[in-house]
Amino acid sequence: MSDLVIAHLYPxxxxxxxxxxxxxxxxxxxxWRGLEAxxxxxxxxxxxxxxxxxxxxxxxxxxxxQLEVADDLQRRRDAVHEAVAAGTVFLTICGTYQLFxxxxxxxxxxxxxxxxxxxxxxxxxxxxxxxxxxVVTPWGDLVGFENHSGRTLLDPGxxxxxxxxxxxxxxxxxxxxxxxxxNCFGTYLHGSLLPKNPxxxxxxxxxxxxxxxxxxxxxxxxxxxxxxxxARVAARRP
Numbered sequence: 001m002s003d004l005v006i007a008h009l010y011p012x013x014x015x016x017x018x019x020x021x022x023x024x025x026x027x028x029x030x031x032w033r034g035l036e037a038x039x040x041x042x043x044x045x046x047x048x049x050x051x052x053x054x055x056x057x058x059x060x061x062x063x064x065x066q067l068e069v070a071d072d073l074q075r076r077r078d079a080v081h082e083a084v085a086a087g088t089v090f091l092t093i094c095g096t097y098q099l100f101x102x103x104x105x106x107x108x109x110x111x112x113x114x115x116x117x118x119x120x121x122x123x124x125x126x127x128x129x130x131x132x133x134x135v136v137t138p139w140g141d142l143v144g145f146e147n148h149s150g151r152t153l154l155d156p157g158x159x160x161x162x163x164x165x166x167x168x169x170x171x172x173x174x175x176x177x178x179x180x181x182x183n184c185f186g187t188y189l190h191g192s193l194l195p196k197n198p199x200x201x202x203x204x205x206x207x208x209x210x211x212x213x214x215x216x217x218x219x220x221x222x223x224x225x226x227x228x229x230x231a232r233v234a235a236r237r238p
Contacts, residue, residue, distance in 0.1 A: 002036045002037055002038035003030060003035040003036050003037065003209070003212075003213075004030060004035070004036075004037045004038075004054040004055060004205070004208055004209065004212065005037070005038050005040060005052060005053050005054050005055075006023060006026060006027065006037050006038070006039045006040070006053065006054065006055045006056075006057065007040050007042050007048065007050060007053035007055070007056045007057070008020075008023050008039055008040065008041050008042060008057050008058075009042050009056060009057065009058035009069075009073075009096065010042065010043060010044060010058060010059070010061070010065075010069045010072075010096070011023075011041045011042075011043065011059075012041075012043055013043065013044055013061055013065045013068055013069050014058060014059045014060060014061035014065055014066070014069060014095055014096055015059050015061065016059065016060045016061050016062065016094075016095075016190065017060065017145060017147065017190035017191055017192075018190065018191055018192040019059030019060055019093050019094075019190060019192060020059065020192075021192030021194070021195055022057055022059070022091065022093070022192045022193055022194040022195075022201075023039055023057055024192075024195075025192065025194040025195045025198075025201050026055065026057075026194065026201060026204065026205060027039060029198070029201055029202065029205060029219075029222065030205065032222055033219060033220055033222070040053065044068060044069055044072045045072060049079075050076070050079045050080065050082075050083045050088065051079070051082070051083060051086070051088075053083070053088060054088065054089065054208040054209075054211065054212055055088070055089045055090070055091070055204060055205075055208050056080075056083065056088060056089070056090045056091075057090075057091050057092075057093075058090075058091075058092045058093065058096030058097075058100075059093045059094070059095070059096060060093045060094030060095040060096065060097075060148075060190060061094075061095045063106075065095065066095040066098070066099065066104070066112070067112065069095075069096075069099070070099055070112050070113070070114075073096075073099050073114075073115055074113065074115065076115075077115040077116075080100075080115055080117060081115070081116075081117065084117055084181065084182050084183070084184045085182070087182065087183050087207075087211050088183060088184075088208075088211075089183045089184075089185075089204050089207050089208045089211070090117075090183065090184035090185060091185050091187075091193075091194075091204060092184070092185065092186045092187075093186075093187060093188070093189070093190060093193065094146075094148055094187075094188050094190060096186075097118075097152075097178070097179070097186035097187060097188065098114065098122045098150055098152065099112070099114045099115065100114060100115060100116075100117040100118050100179075100184070100186055101114045101116070101117075101118045101119075101120040101121060101122055101152065101179075101186075102114050102116050102118075102119070102120065102121050103121050103122070104121075104122045104124070104150060105121070105122070105123050105124060106124040107124035107125060107126060107149070108124075117181055117184055117186075118154070118158060118179040118181055118184075118186055119154065119155035119157065119158040119179075119181075120152055120153060120154045120155060120158055120170075120179060121152070121153055122150040122151065122152045122153075123150065123151050123153070124149055124150050124151075125149050125150070125151050126149065127149065128147060128148065128149045129146055129147070129148055129149070129167075129168035129171075129172060130146065130147045131145070131146065131167055131168075131238055132144070132145055132146075132166070132167065132234050132235065132237045132238065133145070133146045133164065133166055133167025133168065133169065133177070133188070133189060134164075134165040134166040134167065134235050135161065135162040135163065135164055135165065135167075135169065135177045135178070135187075135189070136162050136163045136164075136165050137161055137162030137200070138162075139199055139200045139203050140197070140199050140200070141165065141235075142161075142162065142187075142189060142193065142197045142200055143189075143196050143197060143231040143234045143235045144187070144188075144189025144190055144191045144193045144196070144197075144234075145189065145190045145191035145234070146167055146168060146169075146188045146189060146190065147190065148188055151170070151171040151172075152170040152171060152179075152188075153170070153171065153174075154170065154174075154176060154179060158179055158181075159179065159180045159181070160176035160177060160178055160179055160180070161177050161178025161179060161180055161185060161186070161187050162176075162177050162178065163175055163176060163177070164176070164177050166235070169188065170188070177189075183207050183211075185204070191234070195227060195230070196227060196230050196231040196234060197227075197231060198222070198224040198227045198228075199224075202219050205219060206218070206219055
């Protein structure tokens with residue numbers, strides 16, 4: 001029996017800039033501690049019960065892929081909201097993050113409805129926001145890579161993931177990045193995010209383990225020297 005179940009939403013449709021590396025990092029960090037994870041791929045059209053997952057991950061993709069998954073995600077809307085309310089851990093990146101808001105309005109004026117986990121809207125722009133980014137969060141500084149033209153605007157009261165120290169984040173004016181609702185996290189950070197930010201990876205794992213196994217499921221430390229070195233190098237790059 002697996003210690004955790006990780007559901008990977010749209011692994012074929014939404015996998016850009018190494019986003020699948022986040023799932024690999026979660027699985028490996030469990031294995032290095034003698035724990036097991038089962039990874040369930042959930043492509044478009046698949047029947048899957050999200051209530052059986054401990055962690056749900058969704059990555060980024062090209063605009064065409066985002067359109068492809070949008071209708072399928074609407075079909076899962078109620079199940080996602082129920083899982084978020086039940087404390088399931090979610091990590092959503094870029095395109096999936098945008099679809100977890102209320103809507104994405106393309107620069108051509110087409111409105112793609114989201115599922116409203118995050119109180120936010122995303123508006124497409126002509127200028128892309130590209131480069132390495134550093135975000136100050138309660139779980140330490142997170143380092144990643146962003147490449148998006150959507151400007152995400154959080155409602156007052158919607159918690160961001162953190163504040164931008166370097167880069168753009170949700171948009172070029174407000175300096176916030178990502179969003180957090182319960183155990184559901186959204187961010188624009190690709191690259192992959194979790195291999196370079198092991199403390200945040202362990203935060204997600206710890207929440208999932210405690211939810212399933214109780215307070216005794218603490219994670220023993222790992223030697224993250226290489227991971228922190230990779231983060232420092234990325235943080236220095238433009």
